[in-house]
Amino acid sequence: MAEDWNEFVGEMSGREVSRRFGVGSNTVRRYRLQCGMSAHNPRDVATPVGLLEKLATSSSYQLAKEFNIPASSIEELRTELCTPEPRLVRPRFVPLEEGIWTEEAIALLGTMSDPELADRLGVSRTHVKKKRKELGIAAYQAPFPEITxxxxxxxxxxxxxxxxxxxxxxxxxxxxxxxxxxxx
Structure with missing residues (x-):
């Protein structure tokens, strides 16, 4: 087993080879230099199949999550291939529909929590909070049980x-x- 260590030089760090196989780290380093191998770099990641096709259409973050490789490796690949990260198209702001604040909806302000009312009306919490403050209505306070x-x-x-x-x-x-x- 002591002879098998040279197969792992370059695949793992010299320190790890010496620890696993009981060989001196200088011996591993000399062998690597003698064979003309470069030092092990854990950041050297083989390019997964399908990554190059998605490089122009997906962000580095999305690719890093999908292919389970560091985003920095994807950035290096983008630099090497001169492929910039695509600009993501975000949905445009959609204003509130007219008529969302009916008499009934306004009557519910302050009678339940803002998130609960927002879910019921199908709008964001911010819109509910803004309207409640605009009308000077206090935030809903859940009643606490009496300490018997x-x-x-x-x-x-x-x-x-x-x-x-x-x-x-x-x-x-x-x-x-x-x-x-x-x-x-």
């Missing part, structure tokens, strides 16, 4: 996050209620 003596009796016995999950509220709300009870 039964819930308060679990303070210190059950973690705040477990109580919060059970009640459908945040652990920080439980923590604040627990601290208020301790102060009182």
């Amino acid at each position: 003596p039964e819930i308060a009796s679990e303070f210190g016995k059950v973690s705040d996050s477990v109580l919060g999950k059970r009640l459908g509220i945040s652990a920080s709300h439980i923590r604040r209620a627990r601290l208020r009870r301790m102060e009182a």
